[in-house]
Amino acid sequence: MASPETAWGGAPQDYRPSPRQLERERYRRSRRIRNRWIAALCTLAFVVLVCAAAVLSPGWARVRGTFLSWPEFTRTFPATLGGFWLNVQMFLVAEALILVLGLAVALVRTTRSPGLLPLRLAATGYVDVFRGTPTLLIIFVVGFGLPALQLQGTPSQPWVLGVIALVLSYAAYVGEVFRAGLNSVHPSQRNAARALGLSETQALRHVVLPQAVRNVVPPLLNDFVSLQKDTALVATIGPLEALRHAQISADYDFNYTPYLGAAVLFIAVTIPLARYTDRLQRRAMSKQWAAAG
């Protein structure tokens, strides 16, 4: 048995936890086990309560028949899934365009060069108008108004018009996200870059922008989660995407299960993105703490 002195000092290989430490670890372990039991029991009780409230409600039988019909689900889901491919295409194309347009708007709004004043005013006006207008309204205006102009080369496919509307709506938000990111980089970084002899543009390109983009990845992904489900709004101008397919199936026999199928699909793509955003945010936060400590 080691003497009490060696429990505290000595070379690392001689280290042996003190009785007090062993006691502390035993206590912590018992607390952890207890907390796990509490969490499990509370979760179970909560789930049982919610399910019971639904199942025991007077209209449950009808709701189950109309919204949760398994045969209806298996019959209509393939069509909804086929339509969802169009949603995926729409948000992928829209996301790429939104990043480009949003960044351009943010850069124009942050420059101070006198020759760019008209562009700066246009960008400010654009953000004000499109951020303040409901997305659904923009989809109507672009979807029905743009073709009505009968300009040459105007696209006529509803999904393309839908993407244009989504890009116009979301790039206004994303532009503001980028602008906040540019402002979040401390001025001392720009000063350090300029002190090295870099021009304003070079300092922006090599020092400010890379840090700004890194800072805004989580809020950007958050906007994209929202965009992915908003592709369903495009259903209102007619392309055969997931929600439109579900609507057609539902109208056929007044069973609303297809809507649930569509909801499952949207959730399936947004949840992974949301979890990924959470992870990035956690990592950024722990890094900040490390830097502060």
Next chain:
Amino acid sequence: MTAADGVGRPAPPTALEPLLQIRGLRKQYGGRVVLRSVDLDVAAHQVVCLIGGSGSGKSTLLRCIDLLEEIDDGTIHLGGVELSDPAANTAALRRRIGIVFQAYNLFPHLTVLDNITLGPRKAHKVPRAQAEERARELLARLGLADKAGEYPDRLSGGQQQRAAIARALAAEPEVLLFDEITSALDPELVGEVLDVVADLKERGFTILMATHEMGFARRAADRVCFLDGGMIAEQGAAEQVLTGPREEATRRFLARTFEH
């Protein structure tokens, strides 16, 4: 511009006039006058220490010299060229000056090597291979040879500040401005940065540094300037200003500094 002998020794003085010449420099923020009228000469190969209380304008003076602040009056000349000319090409003039900040201000998204080569590559159009070779020489000289690929947040404060000095040296500047470069460091890391400054002095660099390290100023400075009330209140040989100040304000400041 400067002789490139591998370690960036500045060109020898061409005239008897000081390398850096400041006359009647005034700087105010709104109604608050920080620098009233500063006259200061720094001769080539000299180390000049700026001392003074918190808020006395030491940092502001250095930032004005590097054109990071718009000055409100006076002139600044470097080697006969007026830096304070409003139509001057500031980017080109800044390449002749190296500045190191209190908070290092390294670029966190770049490795140490890229921090050092960014200026030469982008502002001076030096080919990457050449810029990196020179950066590695500098890092070796500053005892950071093994840190080239690290990101700044993996370095200690002293290492970060030495990397920042390497970054300032990469452009082969004619004059170095050090803005309280040891103030953010833990006491045991101050020495390694001051050793670098002493080494730069040995190699003949022209240095103007704001500092609170009175011991270092006494050992290394050719001249010490005491900044008070927006003016240079007293200046002279380090030994004279620090041990036998003529001005009452200097005496009071030094007494406060050495009290603890």
